[in-house]
Amino acid sequence: MARTEAAAGVNPGARRILLLRGAGLVVLAVVLLLLPMTANAIGDPALITLATRMIIYAIAAASLNLILGYGGLVSFGHAAYFGVGGYVVGILYFHFAADDLFLGFIPGSNQFLITLFAAMVVSGLAALVLGALSLRTTGLQFIMITLAFAQMVFFLFVSLKVYGGDDGLIVRRRNLLFGLNMANDTTFYFVCVTIAALYFAVFWRLVGSRFGLVLGGIRQNERRLAAIGISTYRYKLVAFVIAGIGAGIAGALMANFSKFVSPDMLHWSRSGELMIMVILGGGATLFGPAIGAVILVGLETVLTGWTEHWQFILGPILILIALFTRGGVLTLLENRRAPDA
Amino acid sequence: MPDALLRVDHLTKRFGGLTATNDLSLEVRTGELHAVIGPNGAGKTTLISQLFGELAPNAGTIHFAGEDITALSTAARVRRGLARSFQITQLLFDYSALDNVALAVQAHLGHSYHFWADARSDRALTEPALLGLARVGLEGRAHVAVKEMSHGEQKQLELAIALATRPRLLLLDEPMAGLGTTECAATIDLLRKLKQETTILLVEHDMDAVFALADRISVLVDGQCITTGTGEEVRNNETVRIAYLGEGNV
Numbered sequence: 001m002a003r004t005e006a007a008a009g010v011n012p013g014a015r016r017i018l019l020l021r022g023a024g025l026v027v028l029a030v031v032l033l034l035l036p037m038t039a040n041a042i043g044d045p046a047l048i049t050l051a052t053r054m055i056i057y058a059i060a061a062a063s064l065n066l067i068l069g070y071g072g073l074v075s076f077g078h079a080a081y082f083g084v085g086g087y088v089v090g091i092l093y094f095h096f097a098a099d100d101l102f103l104g105f106i107p108g109s110n111q112f113l114i115t116l117f118a119a120m121v122v123s124g125l126a127a128l129v130l131g132a133l134s135l136r137t138t139g140l141q142f143i144m145i146t147l148a149f150a151q152m153v154f155f156l157f158v159s160l161k162v163y164g165g166d167d168g169l170i171v172r173r174r175n176l177l178f179g180l181n182m183a184n185d186t187t188f189y190f191v192c193v194t195i196a197a198l199y200f201a202v203f204w205r206l207v208g209s210r211f212g213l214v215l216g217g218i219r220q221n222e223r224r225l226a227a228i229g230i231s232t233y234r235y236k237l238v239a240f241v242i243a244g245i246g247a248g249i250a251g252a253l254m255a256n257f258s259k260f261v262s263p264d265m266l267h268w269s270r271s272g273e274l275m276i277m278v279i280l281g282g283g284a285t286l287f288g289p290a291i292g293a294v295i296l297v298g299l300e301t302v303l304t305g306w307t308e309h310w311q312f313i314l315g316p317i318l319i320l321i322a323l324f325t326r327g328g329v330l331t332l333l334e335n336r337r338a339p340d341a
Numbered sequence: 342m343p344d345a346l347l348r349v350d351h352l353t354k355r356f357g358g359l360t361a362t363n364d365l366s367l368e369v370r371t372g373e374l375h376a377v378i379g380p381n382g383a384g385k386t387t388l389i390s391q392l393f394g395e396l397a398p399n400a401g402t403i404h405f406a407g408e409d410i411t412a413l414s415t416a417a418r419v420r421r422g423l424a425r426s427f428q429i430t431q432l433l434f435d436y437s438a439l440d441n442v443a444l445a446v447q448a449h450l451g452h453s454y455h456f457w458a459d460a461r462s463d464r465a466l467t468e469p470a471l472l473g474l475a476r477v478g479l480e481g482r483a484h485v486a487v488k489e490m491s492h493g494e495q496k497q498l499e500l501a502i503a504l505a506t507r508p509r510l511l512l513l514d515e516p517m518a519g520l521g522t523t524e525c526a527a528t529i530d531l532l533r534k535l536k537q538e539t540t541i542l543l544v545e546h547d548m549d550a551v552f553a554l555a556d557r558i559s560v561l562v563d564g565q566c567i568t569t570g571t572g573e574e575v576r577n578n579e580t581v582r583i584a585y586l587g588e589g590n591v
C-alpha cells in the first residue's frame with residue numbers, strides 16, 4: 001500500500017538532488033551578490049554591464065523555454081514580445097519627454113514600475129492575439145506562422161516613423177524606481193538581479209504546478225492528454241501568454257539598460273538566438289536557458305573583440321557544444337537525462 | 342433501447358479507396374463486457390478511434406447514454422464517461438508512472454488552472470493515483486520513468502490511466518497483446534473484477550481471454566459486423582467459422 005514517502009510524491013533518490021540544487025542556489029546567490037565588487041576590485045567594471053545583459057537574456061530565454069522546452073511548441077517569433085516590451089518603455093518615455101498623450105489619451109511615464117507593468121500587459125496581449133491564431137496550426141506550419149507574425153510586428157515598428165522607424169528610439173534616462181540611482185550600472189544590475197530572482201521563483205512554482213504538469217504532457221503526447229479529457233488548446237494559449245509576458249519583462253529591462261530601443265530587438269535572428277540559448281542550456285529545465293544565455297552572450301562578447309567575422313567561429317562552437325551535451329549543458333552538470341517535466 | 346449504453350448506427354469510415362468501417366451497427370449494453378474480435382486489419386482499432394472521437398466517420402452516428410456524440414471532441418466524450426486504452430501505448434514517457442496516473446486524476450477532477458501549488462505533493466492527486474497503480478500491480482514502480490518500464494508494465498499503466506478517469510464505458514484495444522503469461526493472467530483477473538464496476542468494450546486477439554470474459558462477442562470482418570452473440574453462439578456460427586475462426590485463428 002501507499003508508503004508515506006511515496007504518497008507525498010517524493011522520489012526516493014530525489015533528496016540528494018534537492019540538496020545539490022540548494023547548494024547550487026546558494027553559490028549562485030553569492031556569486032551574483034559579489035560580482036560588482038569583484039569586477040571593480042579587478043578593475044574591469046565592464047563585467048557588470050556584461051552580467052546585466054546576461055541576466056536580461058536569461059529571463060527572455062527562460063520565458064521562451066516555457067513554451068519551447070516544457071510545452072514543445074517551437075515558436076520562432078519570441079523576439080516580437082521582447083521587442084514589444086522594449087518599445088512600451090521607449091514609447092512611454094517618448095511621450096513623457098514630449099509631455100503629450102499616446103493615442104491622444106494615454107500619458108507617458110518614466111516610472112519603472114508603471115512602464116514594466118505596461119510592458120507585461122501589452123506583450124501578454126500581443127501573445128494572446130498571435131497565439132490564438134498560430135496555435136491553431138502545428139508542426140512546421142506553426143514554426144512558419146509564428147515567424148511570419150513576428151516579422152509583421154518587426155515591420156510595424158520599422159514603419160512607425162514617429163518612433164524613429166529603422167533608427168529606433170532613444171530613452172534619454174533610465175526609468176525611476178524608489179529614488180534609486182538607476183543611472184549607476186551597479187544599481188541597475190541589482191534591480192535586474194532582483195527581478196530575475198522573482199521571475200525564476202514564479203517560474204519554478206509554475207512548472208511544478210498542475211498547469212505545469214499539463215504543459216509538460218503536451219510536449220510528450222497531446223493525444224494522451226485528449227484521451228484523459230484535457231483540451232490542450234487553451235493550456236497552450238495560456239502558456240503562450242505567460243511566455244509573452246516574460247519576454248516583455250526582459251524587453252522592458254533591456255530598453256532601460258541600453259537606453260535605446262529599435263526594430264533590431266524584434267529581428268528574427270534575435271528569436272533564433274533565444275532558441276539557441278534554450279537548446280544550448282537545456283530545455284524544460286529551470287536554469288538551462290539562463291546557462292545558455294550566459295554562454296551565448298559571453299561568447300559573442302569575447303568573439304566580437306577578436307574579429308568581425310565572429311559568427312563564423314560561433315557557429316561551429318555551438319554545434320560542438322550541442323553534439324557533446326545532447327540534452328543541453330545542464331545535463332552535464334547534473335548528469336541526468338530526464339528533464340524536470 | 343434503454344439498456345444500450347452505446348449504440349453505433351451505420352458507421353462508415355473510408356481511407357481513400359479502403360473502407361475500414363463499412364456500414365457498421367453495434368450495441369453495447371449497460372454492464373456487459375462486449376468483446377470485438379476479427380482478423381488483422383478488420384477495422385477494430387479504427388472503430389475504437391471513431392467511438393473515442395479521434396477519427397471522424399464519413400457516415401453514421403454514435404449514441405452514448407442516449408446522447409448523439411458523433412460530433413463531440415475526444416475531451417468532451419471523456420467528460421461524459423468514455424475512456425480508452427491504446428494498442429500502441431500512448432504515454433507520457435518522460436514522466437513517472439505516478440505522474441501519468443495523477444494527471445488523469447487531475448483531469449477528472451476538473452480544470453488544471455492551478456499555477457502555484459506543487460502538483461507532485463498534492464495528496465488529492467497522488468493518493469488516488471497510487472491506489473490506481475496498485476490495482477494493476479504497479480505500486481512498486483510508481484516513481485519509475487515510463488520510458489524505463491517494460492512493454493508489459495506500460496500496457497498495465499495504460500489500464501490504470503484509463504481507470505483513473507472513472508469511466509462508464511471502457512474501450513480496451515488489445516490490453517493483453519505482448520504480455521507474458523503471468524501478466525496476462527493478472528490482466529484477465531483484473532478485467533473480471535472491472536466487469537462488475539463498468540461497461541467494457543474489449544478488442545482482443547487472445548481467444549481464451551475473450552471466451553472467458555465476454556458476455557457477448559461481435560465479429561468484425563472487413564469493417565463489417567458479421568454477427569453478435571454469446572461465446573457459444575459465435576463459436577457455432579457457420580459464417581464466423583468460415584470467415585474467421587476457420588482460418589486457424591483459434
Ligand SMILES: Nc1ncnc2c1ncn2[C@@H]1O[C@H](COP(=O)(O)OP(=O)(O)OP(=O)(O)O)[C@@H](O)[C@H]1O
Nearest residue numbers: 356359361379380381382383384385386387388428
Ligand atoms: N490512418 C489510416 N490511413 C489509412 N489506412 C488506415 C489508417 N488506419 C487504419 N488503416 C487501414 O484500415 C484497416 C483497418 O485497420 P485497423 O487498425 O482498424 O485494424 P485492426 O482490426 O485494429 O487490426 P489489428 O488486429 O492488426 O490491430 C487496415 O487495412 C489499415 O491498414
Ligand SMILES: [Mg+2]
Nearest residue numbers: 385386387428
Ligand atoms: Mg488494432
